[in-house]
Amino acid sequence: MKVETLIGNLPDGWVYSTLGEVCRAGGGDIQTGPFGSQLHKSDYVPVGIPSVMPQNIGDNRICEDGIARIKPLDANRLTRYCVQPGDIVYSRRGDVEKRALVREPESGWLCGTGCLRVRLGKRGPDPRYTSFYLGHPSVREWIVRHAHGATMPNLNTSILSACPFVVPPPADQEAIASILSALDDKIELNRQTNATLEAMARALFKDWFVDFGPTRAKAEGRAPYLAPHLWELFPDALDDEDKPLGWEISTIGQEVQVIGGSTPSTKEPAFWGGCINWATPKDLSSLQTPVLLETARTITESGMEKISSGLLPIGSVLLSSRAPIGYLAVSEIPVAINQGFIAMVCQKRLSNLFVWLWTGENMEAILQKANGSTFQEISKSNFRPLPVVIASNTLHKAFDSIASPLYIKLAQNEQESRTLAQTRDLLLPKLMSGEIRLREAERVVEAVL
Template sequence: MSDRLHLLPHHRTELEALLREHVPDADVWAYGNRVNGLCHEASNLDLALRSPNLEPLGSEYSDLLEALEQSNIPILVQAHDWARLPESFHREIERDHVVVQQGADRSEWRSMPFSEAVLVNPPVQLQRGTEYTFVDMAAVNPGIRWVWAESQRKHSGGGSRFQDGDTLMARITPCLENGKIARYRALSRMALAHGSTEFIVIRGRPGVTDNEFAYYLTQSSAVRDYSVSQMTGTSGRQRVPTAALDHIDVAIPPLPEQRRIAAILGALDDKIELNRRMNETLEAMARAIFRDWFVDFGPVRAKLEGREPYLPPKLWDLFPDRLVDSELGEIPEGWEVKALGEVIDVVGGTTPSTKRADYWEGGTHCWATPKDLSVLRSPVILDTERKVTDAGLAKIPSGLLPAGTLLLSSRAPIGYLAMCQVPVAINQGFIAVPPGKAVSNHFMLHWSQAFHNEIVNHANGSTFLEINKSNFRKIGFVMPHEPVLAQFDAQVHSLHKRIVTNERESLALAAQRDALLPKLISGELRVRELQAT
């Protein structure tokens, strides 16, 4: 039993005996003041009793309560049936508890401090002045298991050090709250690397924990949420003290069970990773088409130089065979230079008062901020972190924008992009382009990616650059012939549709993984039970 449980030794012994006698199959967790250090001599002891299937306990529960009342333990012991506790209590208890008893079905599981279950910041020998792969915080993407990097930096003696397969956990706010935890994967033969000082490095402890299981254990709410609760420092720069990991009690199954748990969760992550790579390829294909047709004017130049056609004949014939001068340089003959405002609509958004609960509580309308775009794996919006009510939506002049709207973050930073697949309202950090004008939003998405620097050049601001709607509308671009635009839309639409399908599947897989992870890690759900369903 962890030293974090403030209970005299002979009272602990009596408590354990009563639990073994009356609820031998239940997991028993202590929580509250006698765990968090806020107790005094007469403080109650709060216990949560978790039956093997998390169903309500039977007569054994009432027998235990009676036995506790008649025991020699001089404080009030409040034993609560987990199944009868409100759901809101579950997460609070999971965040900070001590395992008092593991049920008979988990007799081979061991309870121990997290820092004893894994290696924390294990020694890695790097040569000062030698170049190694360097991983910064920006390389870690929430929800993606692996992190890798190609940049090399000379090791100066500071920062984090790790090897292939180690888990990197952000220790600073808001990176940890945002889920920046990943395993390092070496892309070269050099397995050793270094990185940001804001990483805590986790590795499986030989003979105790499997390395991949250690990653999922670190991802569990028991570790993440407790770590967040222990952050110290000034506002905005709070960090997790490494010593806090000594005070997280975790249940560790035998190594074979760990590997089975990691295999189940890893299979879901493998499919998510496959979808991510597929989408990267699809996005690259769409970008390549746009650049060839509308930036490099590849088909036009090929005709000028007398090269063989590389597109189908009907498509090839749509491109001119000459370039002419324009204010934007040489452009295909017959294409025009126009201002964006001539061919698209541009709207902005706002933030309803956060002091008005009726604008937010129970909200059903997606409300996007640039933060929603910052964590996207692909430029696709399927949901938002926050939602507004009908009353909140009424305070946003642009209202609910239709699916197909293109969002471009207009400040801090300029250039996050996404196509909305659901109706969405927006805050003031966007330029939004609703669909349905002379050029499609497939075209505008790729134009905004290719001409990002041009957008930034039209921004202004003293504290940080911002591109406002007026300046955005004035930006000049090359307007292709309508038949060429239609062919581009047809090709890119099919690629985009596959991207959306993959992203929807990945979200569903991630939800399944996130639902299984706490249950498998805690032993609430056993692998054999999952395999039997």
């Protein structure tokens, strides 16, 4: 295979090889994680050694949220599967082109079942450069094309070892890695900031509308912990239903417009590829921040006519209603949806921020209302009667005045991260092929950071 079929002609001094060859030359290897027979359900515990599964492989980073953990004793017998800084972890099935670079805090974790570990070795190429190279669109496409299985792609050590690999001189590796890492690091900082902002909004909602913290504090004679103008908005006692006096119980179906969606015929090309965003739960599955900015597929005006719920406005709250239930986001784009959603259009007493946080807080109650033999689904008719406690209009406005800036900043960070990721993905192939000089790339990065 000619090199130019993957990333174009090589600059002077760059060497063509394979991933397996550079790993062996560097003293590393490509290894499969433990198989299911080596780990049993009883080996997994709430607190233990993290084990990286396919669902934990994000955009060149390991996502710790929901990561599986195993007993330290079991981890000790599986030390050959440990990961160390500089390793790269792949999923063996499904989204096989996704990879994650192991960083310092992840040292000592396990490469879990369903994953592959690439170890470059001490004499191997720069791990950051390697991971970015493996994110090149042509390289990702090569991996997907060579994976086995039409329905569910499967990756193995032989396929990954044969993956074409380009080795620039060490100085170029370091420069490319540094330029792209500056963008990646800012994206990660935004993610961490957004996690904090979301936690703050959830904590505020829970205190005011779930725990009724200010009212309980007043009833018990405790000192105020909010500003005086906020403190005075809360009742002084709880009623017989254990909610603040004067607050009412309504249903979510009375307070928001609950909408479902549908799918235009996939056999009709005239319905697809237009300029209208069309969402499926998969569009929410990879979101690290609950903000929808784009969809993988679009439909035409003709396709839109086949969806009775029409185009939902910006600010609609989207909840995946099946396979699985629970993906949640606020749409920052006008969007049509498929049948895998419950959408909430908030044009009455409750803001979309309140509804977003209410939905997340009530996920257990939502799951209890689900049914289905093949897969669990929450229907609109089962969703609408779920109770929601309504405070005074003044208090709701006060809540929105605090929560809104948190959400706005969160959405701005997510939009910035999208721009940074687009810049990174634009620069990546140009740097790998030598089409753009390093100094030019540095100027592009400086302009967006």
